[in-house]
Amino acid sequence: MSTLKNVKHLQCIHCKKTFPAEPGVYTCPDCGPKLGILDVIYDYDYIKANTSKEDFANNKDYSIWRYEPFMPIEENGPKPKLRVGWSPLYKADGLGEIIGLDTLYVKDDGINPTASLKDRASCVAVAKALEEKAEVICCSSTGNAASSLAGNAASVGIKTVIFVPGRAPSGKVSQLKIFGANVMSVQGSYEETFQLSAEAISRFGWYNRNAAVNPYLVEGKKTVTLEICEQMDWKVPDWIVFSVGDGCTIAGAWKGYVDLFKAGFIDKLPRVAGIQAEGCAPLAHAWKNGKGEAWEQEVENTIADSIAVGVPRNAIKALRAIKESNGVWETVTDEEILDSMRLMGKTAGVFGEPAGCAGMAGLQKLVKDGVIGKEETVVCAVTGNGLKDVKNAIDAAGEPLKVEPTIEGLNEALKKIGY
Numbered sequence: 163m164s165t166l167k168n169v170k171h172l173q174c175i176h177c178k179k180t181f182p183a184e185p186g187v188y189t190c191p192d193c194g195p196k197l198g199i200l201d202v203i204y205d206y207d208y209i210k211a212n213t214s215k216e217d218f219a220n221n222k223d224y225s226i227w228r229y230e231p232f233m234p235i236e237e238n239g240p241k242p243k244l245r246v247g248w249s250p251l252y253k254a255d256g257l258g259e260i261i262g263l264d265t266l267y268v269k270d271d272g273i274n275p276t277a278s279l280k281d282r283a284s285c286v287a288v289a290k291a292l293e294e295k296a297e298v299i300c301c302s303s304t305g306n307a308a309s310s311l312a313g314n315a316a317s318v319g320i321k322t323v324i325f326v327p328g329r330a331p332s333g334k335v336s337q338l339k340i341f342g343a344n345v346m347s348v349q350g351s352y353e354e355t356f357q358l359s360a361e362a363i364s365r366f367g368w369y370n371r372n373a374a375v376n377p378y379l380v381e382g383k384k385t386v387t388l389e390i391c392e393q394m395d396w397k398v399p400d401w402i403v404f405s406v407g408d409g410c411t412i413a414g415a416w417k418g419y420v421d422l423f424k425a426g427f428i429d430k431l432p433r434v435a436g437i438q439a440e441g442c443a444p445l446a447h448a449w450k451n452g453k454g455e456a457w458e459q460e461v462e463n464t465i466a467d468s469i470a471v472g473v474p475r476n477a478i479k480a481l482r483a484i485k486e487s488n489g490v491w492e493t494v495t496d497e498e499i500l501d502s503m504r505l506m507g508k509t510a511g512v513f514g515e516p517a518g519c520a521g522m523a524g525l526q527k528l529v530k531d532g533v534i535g536k537e538e539t540v541v542c543a544v545t546g547n548g549l550k551d552v553k554n555a556i557d558a559a560g561e562p563l564k565v566e567p568t569i570e571g572l573n574e575a576l577k578k579i580g581y
Contacts, residue, residue: 168208169234172200172377175478183234185294188375195360199478200377202234206424215427218392224248226282226385232421233286234381240292243317244275246285247385251393251541257509262529265539267399268522269390270512272547276306276313276337278468278518279386279411279545284310286382287371291320296369298323302359304352304407305334306468306517306546311371312341323368325359327352331467333550352462353473373408374475383414384421390541391422399432400538401489403528405520405545406436406445407469409480415543416483432541434489435534436480437524439464439499439517442472445480446491455481465496465554468517468546490533494523500558502526503548507559513548515555521545 171180174190176197181187183202190198213231221228226247227235235241249271258266271279284307291299301311302325315322322343326335327350338345348355356372363370370376387402398419404412412434422428438446441464448457457477462470474480484491494502499516502523506512514522521542528534548555565575 165236166234167237168204168212168231170203170205173203174198175201175482188370188377195375197478199374199476201479202377202381204232204421204424206421206426209425213425215396226285226382229385229388232384232388232425234378235286235289236293239289240318242285242288242314244281244285244314246274246281246314248389249273249386251390252510252512254510257506260505260509261526262536263534263540264537267390267394267539267541268506268510268512269386269541269543271386271543271545272512272514272518274310276309277547277550278306278310279383279543280306280310281314282385283307283373283379283382283410283414284314284371286378287311287369287376288314288318288320290378291315291369291371292318294369297321298366298368299371300324300359300363300368301371302326302352302356303330304467304470305330305550307371307373308343308345309334309337309341312338312343315343316341323362325355325362327355329462329467331551331553333552352471353459356473356475372475373410374479379410380414380417380476380479383411384418386411386543387415387418388422391419391428396428398428398430399541401435401534401540402432403435403437403521403525403540403542405466405469405517405524405543406438406480407471407474407517409445409474409476411545412436412483413476413479416487431487434483434487435524435528436484436489436491437521438491438493439466439469439520440493440495442470443493444472445474445477446493449481449484449491450493457481464516465551466499466516466520467551468515469520490528492524492527494520494527498523498527500554503555503558506544507548512544513555514544515546515548515551518544518546518548
């Protein structure tokens with residue numbers, strides 16, 4: 163029996179059947195793992211009666227656990243040791259001026275312990291695994307979810323078995339190995355990688371950290387917008403912009419604001435922009451083609467490996483986040499992503515990986531096309547650090563100038579760059 167005082171139950175997003183928030187409950191058995199994704203339904207009256215803005219103002223725990231009143235975690239239960247969350251929210255005036263916005267904020271989640279926003283989901287997954295006394299946690303990932311799981315699990319001594327597609331960047335795979343993960347490099351697509359992990363989880367009884375299948379991952383990811391709202395003194399921006407792969411992140415970002423709204427902490431909601439790479443954009447293409455939730459599988463052909471997901475597992479929640487918020491989808495090319503990497507680094511001092519910069523690339527297009535107005539307040543999330551993918555960073559910025567070890571040689575080099 164669940165002892166979560168702030169949680170009513172889990173609810174299938176398809177048939178609306180409810181289930182207790184108990185160990186082993188992942189998806190609706192009637193609707194299946196694709197349609198039967200579960201949502202955590204909170205007791206907002208309980209939250210209102212027991213939580214206030216003053217409580218947050220007096221809270222000195224600057225991690226995601228400051229938001230426990232909005233999380234499905236056992237009170238005083240075990241947690242991972244890494245400090246996840248409370249990443250900086252920068253007011254990027256110079257960058258905003260260049261792309262045509264009066265008020266632009268950049269949320270840099272690349273500073274999390276394993277250098278991506280995925281730490282938020284994995285931190286909660288490991289906490290739930292600890293509650294269940296699980297010995298092994300498993301997931302499939304294009305890279306960031308894997309490294310975040312490996313790091314957070316290592317901090318409390320839980321073993322991990324992680325499946326990654328063979329194309330995963332070496333920088334991300336090396337993180338997994340350093341954290342002691344048992345890494346399976348699957349010589350196939352991400353979809354094939356996911357399916358193999360699902361079969362292994364079922365056969366061996368490992369704790370499941372896979373996106374959408376585990377309903378608690380969204381609850382971890384929503385802390386990014388709980389933070390943004392608190393960092394903005396509980397003011398709500400006009401737009402929030404996120405890159406999208408599996409759909410879990412944008413679903414969580416939207417739910418964070420919805421939870422705050424239902425609990426009476428804010429009185430309006432933002433619009434949401436979801437950005438996908440043109441080389442793998444099943445959700446954006448479905449929306450642009452008027453197909454609603456009838457998206458189709460796509461090939462994974464983009465440098466933004468972290469969002470190269472041809473079969474997004476949290477598609478329904480992601481699509482509904484855009485629909486419910488009166489938001490938009492946009493796609494960006496790899497060239498636009500690389501341009502955004504350079505621009506954000508040079509003008510805001512934020513170094514993002516390709517997937518982490520896709521949101522900014524999409525924001526530029528939306529402003530240029532007049533979808534987002536100059537006077538509107540926008541928060542754009544950078545979901546992963548650029549050091550995770552050095553090769554593409556070099557492609558974006560270029561190689562250093564080679565200089566002979568003489569002042570004459572230096573002068574020649576300086577002339578090339580206009581000095």
